[in-house]
Amino acid sequence: MEFFFEQLINGLAVGGIYALIALGYTMVYGVMRLINFAHGDLFTIGSYLGMTILASYAVAEYLGPFIGVLVLIMMVMILVGIIGVILERVAYRPVRQADRLSAVVSALGASIFFSNLVMLIWGPRFRVYPDDILPRITLNILGLDVPLLRILVLATSLMLMAILYFFVQKTKTGTAIRAVAIDHGASRLMGINVNRIISLVFLIGPSLGGAAGVMIGLYYGQVNFTMGWSYGLKAFIAAVLGGIGNIPGAMLGGLLLGVIEALGAAFISTAWKDGIAFIVLILILIFRPAGLLGERIADKV
Amino acid sequence: MLKHKNTLMVVAFSAAIFSCPFFLNAYWIDVINNVGMYAILALSLNFIVGYTGLFHMGHAAFFAVGAYTAAILNTSYSIPILLLLPVSGAAAALFAYLVARPIIHLRGDYLLIVTIAIVEVVRIALVNNVFGLTGGSNGIFGISRPEIFGFSIRRPHEFFYYIWSFLAVSVFLFHMLEKSRFVRALNYIKNDETAAEGSGVDVAYYKLIAFVLGAFWAGMVGNIFASKMTLISPQSFNFWESVILFVIVILGGSGSIRGVILGAFLIVGLPELFRQFAGARMLIFGAAMVAMMVFRPQGFLPPLPRKYPTHKIKPGDETL
Numbered sequence: 060m061e062f063f064f065e066q067l068i069n070g071l072a073v074g075g076i077y078a079l080i081a082l083g084y085t086m087v088y089g090v091m092r093l094i095n096f097a098h099g100d101l102f103t104i105g106s107y108l109g110m111t112i113l114a115s116y117a118v119a120e121y122l123g124p125f126i127g128v129l130v131l132i133m134m135v136m137i138l139v140g141i142i143g144v145i146l147e148r149v150a151y152r153p154v155r156q157a158d159r160l161s162a163v164v165s166a167l168g169a170s171i172f173f174s175n176l177v178m179l180i181w182g183p184r185f186r187v188y189p190d191d192i193l194p195r196i197t198l199n200i201l202g203l204d205v206p207l208l209r210i211l212v213l214a215t216s217l218m219l220m221a222i223l224y225f226f227v228q229k230t231k232t233g234t235a236i237r238a239v240a241i242d243h244g245a246s247r248l249m250g251i252n253v254n255r256i257i258s259l260v261f262l263i264g265p266s267l268g269g270a271a272g273v274m275i276g277l278y279y280g281q282v283n284f285t286m287g288w289s290y291g292l293k294a295f296i297a298a299v300l301g302g303i304g305n306i307p308g309a310m311l312g313g314l315l316l317g318v319i320e321a322l323g324a325a326f327i328s329t330a331w332k333d334g335i336a337f338i339v340l341i342l343i344l345i346f347r348p349a350g351l352l353g354e355r356i357a358d359k360v
Numbered sequence: 361m362l363k364h365k366n367t368l369m370v371v372a373f374s375a376a377i378f379s380c381p382f383f384l385n386a387y388w389i390d391v392i393n394n395v396g397m398y399a400i401l402a403l404s405l406n407f408i409v410g411y412t413g414l415f416h417m418g419h420a421a422f423f424a425v426g427a428y429t430a431a432i433l434n435t436s437y438s439i440p441i442l443l444l445l446p447v448s449g450a451a452a453a454l455f456a457y458l459v460a461r462p463i464i465h466l467r468g469d470y471l472l473i474v475t476i477a478i479v480e481v482v483r484i485a486l487v488n489n490v491f492g493l494t495g496g497s498n499g500i501f502g503i504s505r506p507e508i509f510g511f512s513i514r515r516p517h518e519f520f521y522y523i524w525s526f527l528a529v530s531v532f533l534f535h536m537l538e539k540s541r542f543v544r545a546l547n548y549i550k551n552d553e554t555a556a557e558g559s560g561v562d563v564a565y566y567k568l569i570a571f572v573l574g575a576f577w578a579g580m581v582g583n584i585f586a587s588k589m590t591l592i593s594p595q596s597f598n599f600w601e602s603v604i605l606f607v608i609v610i611l612g613g614s615g616s617i618r619g620v621i622l623g624a625f626l627i628v629g630l631p632e633l634f635r636q637f638a639g640a641r642m643l644i645f646g647a648a649m650v651a652m653m654v655f656r657p658q659g660f661l662p663p664l665p666r667k668y669p670t671h672k673i674k675p676g677d678e679t680l
Contacts, residue, residue: 150650153654164607171646172647334480344463
């Protein structure tokens with residue numbers, strides 16, 4: 060039973076990270092109906108940027124471990140967000156009017172570009188994250204041994220999700236984002252600058268991905284230039300699981316996928332760990348074709 | 361006039377291709393062989409993505425089923441690999457039918473992600489050696505070479521004729537099909553699914569047939585691949601292969617046979633020319649993909665508009 064709860068908490072921590080990446084996919088999909096295949100690589104860039112900043116500027120030494128890591132995550136979020144905005148301007152805005160599949164290929168091209176850029180800058184091997192940043196303490200909660208890192212990762216991702224949820228639901232700009240997701244033309248008539256909202260979404264989505272990248276680095280201790288593909292794919296599955304384009308759906312899908320994967324690997328088979336996510340996805344889409352929280356939209360004739 | 365010009369182009373292109381073995385060395389012949397194999401695979405994917413407009417990014421799964429069927433039957437029962445060509449196709453088609461059936465109603469991006477999931481599940485199943493048949497991550501080795509009338513095909517330029525003849529036959533068949541009522545129905549689904557359904561096209565049925573036909577062809581290429589490599593392993597059938605095929609179709613010109621063949625040359629052949637740049641090669645490749653879609657979103661050679669010889673139709677003719 061203890062093993063079960065340990066795996067549950069592990070799954071929630073990883074699931075929180077999945078959810079952060081999934082939010083980037085789902086927000087971009089919401090406003091542009093585009094699968095941003097380069098998102099996974101923006102996540103990788105965030106991870107490597109975090110490593111470089113940690114190694115060269117020693118933020119953790121000046122500011123103490125906790126505030127240091129928070130400042131680090133914020134720096135990475137800003138940098139990756141800027142890359143995201145540039146990506147949208149260069150690769151996605153010109154193909155917005157074209158065929159949907161052209162945009163998909165453009166996104167795949169951007170993904171290849173970024174992953175090879177990371178390889179050329181930081182090298183093709185696994186890089187080790189500095190592991191003495193956060194204290195390696197294990198807390199004892201209700202008789203369970205839980206590493207502090209796990210709780211911090213989960214808390215940070217939940218906090219970021221709460222901020223995002225508040226922003227999208229309660230502010231005027233958030234309302235504009237939701238309006239653009241429903242109808243570009245009507246939003247424009249209501250005086251919303253659609254291009255600016257799309258740029259904003261490309262600032263928020265990738266910056267959340269960048270934050271997730273730093274957390275993966277701290278959590279697993281090593282990063283690789285190809286990891287964007289696998290984490291990106293998992294997070295995308297999480298977004299689809301919750302209903303793509305739906306922000307609470309991405310959060311739910313991410314946490315759910317993390318838990319299912321951790322429990323599946325622990326109780327069914329480790330060799331099938333990566334397959335479990337895909338099988339769950341296929342099953343859910345067969346029975347709920349629009350995801351868990353997605354709405355079925357009838358075709359307009 | 362235009363018809364003669366087209367025939368001339370096809371003849372000139374075929375002559376140029378089939379004279380390759382006389383002046384290229386074995387390495388470049390092998391590159392051309394790979395181009396040919398990817399071209400056939402992309403043509404089979406074109407059936408699903410190009411004609412029908414389905415977002416299918418898991419074609420490597422069907423390719424894998426064909427290759428593994430050939431490899432298992434050849435190594436365990438020593439059936440000649442050439443005889444297994446239709447068997448590989450049929451196995452892939454059956455597999456496509458079984459997996460596409462429950463997901464065929466999914467729309468656009470949902471279909472895309474499920475097909476990605478299928479190709480990944482197939483690869484993981486192959487690595488984990490399901491049913492103890494697939495040899496795990498090492499794969500299967502010792503697959504025999506194809507033999508025609510006692511003549512064994514083994515060297516690159518022999519394979520060249522095998523692969524490119526197969527491609528020529530495929531192009532001919534697909535070209536014939538393009539004019540058929542069947543492919544017109546598929547094009548209708550691509551352009552407007554709701555209208556197609558309203559006009560009495562059984563959308564789910566046609567989509568399923570497109571999947572099955574595409575998979576049949578991909579399965580046969582899997583057989584050729586297995587006999588060419590004599591060794592197959594799960595790494596050859598990953599998600600990345602599916603992405604390459606998908607990109608060939610879209611970049612070349614989705615729905616256009618000439619475009620898809622050109623796409624195969626650009627995606628598979630061209631990077632070989634830039635081998636000396638090693639690391640930066642893929643970086644430029646990615647940037648070129650983006651640039652291509654920004655400046656020419658319809659692909660290099662999009663399909664020509666359909667022509668209907670209306671002046672030939674007399675009142676009372678059967679027009680369908």
